[in-house]
Amino acid sequence: MSRFALEFKQVSKDYGAGPVLENFNLTIEKERLVTLIGPSGCGKTTLLKMINRLIEPDQGQILWEGNEISKLDPVELRRSIGYVIQQIGLFPHMTIEENISIVPRLKGESKQKLVSRTEELLELIGLDPAKFRKRYPHELSGGQQQRIGVARALAANPSVILMDEPFSALDPISRVQLQKELIHLNRHVKKTIVFVTHDIDEALKIADDLILLKNGQIVQAGSPEELLKHPADAFVREFLGSERFAPEVSPQPHSAPSLIHLMEASGSIDSHRYVSEALQQLHASQASELLVTDANNKVVGIVGRDELGQRPGLSESGRLKVAEVMRPPGPSVQDHSPIAKLLDLLQEYPIVPVVDDNERLLGTITRQSCIKAFEQLNERKETAV
Ligand SMILES: Nc1ncnc2c1ncn2[C@@H]1O[C@H](COP(=O)(O)OP(=O)(O)O)[C@@H](O)[C@H]1O
Ligand SMILES: [Mg+2]
Known part of the structure; x- marks a missing residue:
């Protein structure tokens, strides 16, 4: 058993317009909440989609718990790796319960187990099962739908969860709430989470480990404190500084500073x-x-x-x-x-x-x-x- 959840080894990718990644190396430890962060177009989504084989690298290897993923069945692999994206894509004609339990049902779990698992997951993401189980996606707010997406990703009990800007389309309040819940969730369920964002505040808030990318290369990797205390170069400093202490709303004259x-x-x-x-x-x-x-x-x-x-x-x-x-x-x-x-x-x-x-x-x-x-x-x- 590898002590790493994921390893990229000399991975290269070119869509035809020049290399997006060249000899890219990265190891991700188990049970960490790792954020990949960097400007738009730097290759974050490409890296993430390579992990569940939605995109294949031109060269190099990706290992999942020590196993080369190119040798695994992609369908099996995707069932074992949770995936949450910005537009979560719940099935509109299925209830919340049915949406959450798709993968366990495909795996042939009993009806009773599906019901109890859905309840457990709804509770975990802070939604009352009695209220939400039988609802349809359009009866939920955007924030609640993203939560269902997270629950669905957890349903098959994957060891790794990939999240690609999952909260970017939400209003600031739901967004902060979901960030908090994600931190809580990560401590509670002990999963490896690879979280892509271009929002430095979000990354600093949630990450155990931060990987800052530019043009498909790692500029700096470390804990949020390490990056804040010892930025490797001007790019990192600027990137960290950009929105760091910008208030989310303009402060009212007499409101207490947060x-x-x-x-x-x-x-x-x-x-x-x-x-x-x-x-x-x-x-x-x-x-x-x-x-x-x-x-x-x-x-x-x-x-x-x-x-x-x-x-x-x-x-x-x-x-x-x-x-x-x-x-x-x-x-x-x-x-x-x-x-x-x-x-x-x-x-x-x-x-x-x-x-x-x-x-x-x-x-x-x-x-x-x-x-x-x-x-x-x-x-x-x-x-x-
Ligand atoms: N399917 C594709 N075909 C061609 N070019 C692509 C494709 N997907 C991504 N790219 C290009 O690869 C680069 C990295 O994209 P992406 O991984 O989506 O970056 P990010 O998620 O960091 O914004 C960009 O220049 C993008 O235009
Ligand atoms: Mg992207």
Whole structure:
């Protein structure tokens, strides 16, 4: 068994008007949410469609869990890989339940199993099964239809899900909601998700790993923090900077500024991860503490070097789960909390969680992230005048 979910090896593609990809190499680890991001036409969709063999490369290999996909039956392969696109294409004359269960039904699962699986999936994507099961696609909003698309992609229990700008056509509010749910989903179902977008804010918000592409080549790959902290060149800096702190709506004169602009996407770890993984993450992020979240993305604890590092025999303690060593978390703020409250908390706590109305974690704020965000806001103001 390969430790990688997907590998591109020396892949080249030319549609006839010059190479789109040339000797392209990429490895994607299991259970990560990876975003492919880059300007329009840089080859994102081509890469994605090669994974489920909607497009064949001219040269090179693509491996799925160590197996060369060109040797697999394309129909089987597509059933094992979820695929969500912008125009989701639900079948108009089939109910939501029928739409979601197409692939499991093709696989010959029992009626009873189909019903219970649909219910489970509808709940997972935040739609009440009793209300939605028997509805038809036209009776749903655009955001709800995209959710059904996600549920359908999950129905066959694929190990990999491909998503090509799945939320691009949605209004900003549904879009942010679906981004949040996707993060939650990824933690909950442990799938490898390859997510294509040209929206840097979206990528920074959801990605474990970011792959920034230009003209079919990787310009930089790393965590959102790595790219923000150490952009490889001017292209990356410009790309990251473009919309980074642009408010989604123009601020009202008296409305409180949203703390979302101060927050970082990472800084948290699932309570079921190993202590060794937490140590690695802590080291990579150069943070002093990590928030610990449960399957519902609620903050349940906090760990720092004290909890993770002081245990004798690292190799053994590395196999402990984070849940076993964490201590209770400090207070959290909401995105619309007053900034004075945040600054007070930062005096006392090195890391402050930002949570939504359901107490789910949206992101983390540290003194450093705060300073960085203020600096960048100032830079933008200066260049704007
Ligand atoms: N079926 C096709 N036939 C010819 N050219 C194509 C086809 N699909 C994509 N291309 C070209 O390949 C390049 C990469 O396209 P694509 O992978 O769709 O980029 P992205 O998804 O990043 O916008 C573009 O120049 C596009 O015009
Ligand atoms: Mg595309």
